[in-house]
Amino acid sequence: MTMRLGVIGGGAWGTALAQTVAGEGEPVLLWAREPEVVEAINADRENRLYLAGIPLAPGIRATTAIEDLGQCDALLVVTPAQHMRTILHMLPAGDRPLVLCAKGIEAGSAMLMSEVALEVQPAAAIAVLSGPTFAHEVAQGLPTAITLACDDEALGAALAQRIASPGFRPYASRDVIGAEVGGAVKNVLAIACGVVEGAGLGQNARAALISRGFAEMTRFGLARGAKAETLAGLAGLGDLVLTCSSTSSRNFSLGRGLGEGRSATDLLADRRTVAEGAFTAPVLRDAARAADVDMPVVEAVCALLDGSASVDAIVEQLLARPLRPEGE
């Protein structure tokens, strides 16, 4: 029997994932917070609030009743990272596998999403889905590849089989931590690349930031127990390249605004969609400092977000750092 999937979170990514796993007619249950999202999906086959203009598959049914997810065999958890703990507390306890799809580190605890999930739902098997995936492209069936990390190889293979489709290709990994670190850190680096664009610093600077940012991601990931090959794969470098080069990225767009001289407070006010990097940046900086991991680009993003330094001062500081071998 086909694995029945539920999706928690009716934002752009939850809706796009529901669309891809619904395929040609599989039933998928999508839980959303907003009654207007649920109503629009069920009545008009469209999520006008978060994924407007994309007709949704008939197999998707939306609900505001989280207990309805009890009918599902596995759940894709797609709420923003800072709300993940609260939502997981709302789920009935059980051993249903949870596939974590948010990209971020929890403020306060500095926990990755798998660590939060294990604390709140200790009986559940955990997998992580992460990679270069703009929701609107996935929802339209455009070709996409992604990392699906799960420590339990058999479960990972079953999940990969269930979510794969001709346009959506999961690559199996057992490195849950690596997949999570890649997704969380790239959002902060995408803000930095947006700043480069907004301030007109040029394409050389952007390429340098991607490359040196990747070195930061790798140092931090290795310190947290990630594997280097995961960070060099879809969930790390792959997603870094996507998010650092397109205004379709909310994180890149936020950075572009900062680079144009606008304040983070203004840019984040009244924003309906989530730019995860803004919330992950300070907790990532603190975690890196505590682990004695050098992350100058992440430090710079934090200074721009909290308004403690100007773009000019940041650029000057980064370029004045002592010369060093590239591999360090």
Ligand SMILES: NC(=O)c1ccc[n+]([C@@H]2O[C@H](COP(=O)([O-])OP(=O)(O)OC[C@H]3O[C@@H](n4cnc5c(N)ncnc54)[C@H](O)[C@@H]3O)[C@@H](O)[C@H]2O)c1
């Ligand atoms: N959009 C993408 O292309 C994409 C792709 C891959 C991963 N992601 C990740 O997926 C996660 C969800 O992003 P998204 O793009 O679906 O979100 P979104 O920006 O489209 O929508 C915001 C979401 O946040 C939810 N939300 C707002 N306040 C909340 C609260 N107090 N409690 C619980 N939920 C609340 C909303 O209900 C909505 O589901 C993020 O971690 C993001 O990094 C997004």
Ligand SMILES: O=P(O)(O)OC[C@H](O)CO
């Ligand atoms: O729009 P962003 O910056 O949240 O990026 C979306 C996805 O994470 C890209 O893989």
